[in-house]
Amino acid sequence: MSVQNIGIDLGTEKITAFVEGRGIVFSEDNAIAYDNLNNETYAIGNKAGEMAEKTPEALTVKKPIIGGVISDFSVMTEILSYYIGKLCDKRIFRPNVIVSAPSCITNLERKTVVEATCAAGAGKVSVIDEPIVSALGAGLSIDHPHGTMVIDLGAGTTDIAVITMGTVAYAASIRTAGDTMDEAISQYIKKEKNINIGLVTAKKIKHTVGCAYKRSEEIEMEATGKNYVTGMPEIFNISSTEVYEALKDQINLIFDAIVDVMEQAPAELYSDICHEGILLTGGIAKLPGLDKELSARLGIRVKRAVDPEHCAAKGAGYILKNMKEMEDHGYSFRMKESIAGI
Ligand SMILES: Nc1ncnc2c1ncn2[C@@H]1O[C@H](COP(=O)(O)OP(=O)(O)O)[C@@H](O)[C@H]1O
Ligand SMILES: [Mg+2]
DSSP: OOOOOEEEEEOSSEEEEEETTTEEEEEEESOEEEETTTOOEEEESHHHHHHHHHOOTTEEEEOSEETTEEOOHHHHHHHHHHHHHHHSSTTSOSOOEEEEEOTTOOHHHHHHHHHHHHHTTOSEEEEEEHHHHHHHHTTOOTTOOSOEEEEEEOSSOEEEEEEETTEEEEEEEESOSHHHHHHHHHHHHHHHHOEEOOHHHHHHHHHHHOOSSOOSSOOEEEEEEEETTTOOEEEEEEEHHHHHHHHHHHHHHHHHHHHHHHHHSOHHHHHHHHHHOEEEESGGGGSTTHHHHHHHHHTSOEEEOSSGGGHHHHHHHHHHHTHHHHHHTTOOOEEGGGOTTO
């Protein structure tokens, strides 16, 4: 029976799966909803994510990763088991599974992810740090000899890593990312317009008129919120300039964190980064002008990866194809029988 191997990206917002020979097969909300009446699982994935926005009393919605950190391990295990179990159907026999996980995950958590993945039907499993996986997914070669800075801008964290020869030489993670940007937009509208908007609306605004620089030709959109004074629904316009104002501090925090990492990097790596440039991955890399704005401020070439939010899943796919090469770089792939000593 042929083995179709699986790559999983465990993100704060999305869980994305890559199947060898098929590419990305799904990208769903990394969430689960429980029925409060009997504590049973009600929904997993997008359906659970949608419930979170509506917060019905009958359900409790949990997200296993908050701010890039696994906040509820049993929930994470249940979601992983569900999806891997679904992918390991009769046509797929004990596949190899690569899991791209937040780089701050502890060894114990790593072991539990491996165990959960094996329990769900996997053969060989490896949990690999997201910056490496994303870099490979963006096309960086594993034996690239020069230091490259990869910045993954997701929903919960911005992870800044300097990668050389397939390992993370230097890394930092900050909580300023997609979710805090949504909060900043919501706060701005509250302060400037006296209107209360939900985080779903804030995200929609970020996606539609969000900008990391002041656009010369302003664009705007219509949104709906609730007036703080009257308590009534209110339709309002919001422009790209206003969203730029709302996000300015967030961009500054990201810029400062990059400068911090650059300053701490040894001289050799520093000059490598200046020469090689910076690669942006993750959904927030799609914020218009972020690459250009960072490049102008840093004086270094900054490139947005193609299809940035899928780099980690694609990178997991790359690793599946090149396990031998990865092993030569010190990565190990564990069988269920050999995980005890992780
Ligand atoms: N076109 C876009 N413009 C701005 N932000 C975007 C866009 N597309 C996705 N995002 C944001 O990217 C973040 C999700 O990125 P992703 O890399 O999928 O996160 P994670 O790995 O944490 O699950 C969210 O905050 C989402 O709102
Ligand atoms: Mg991610």
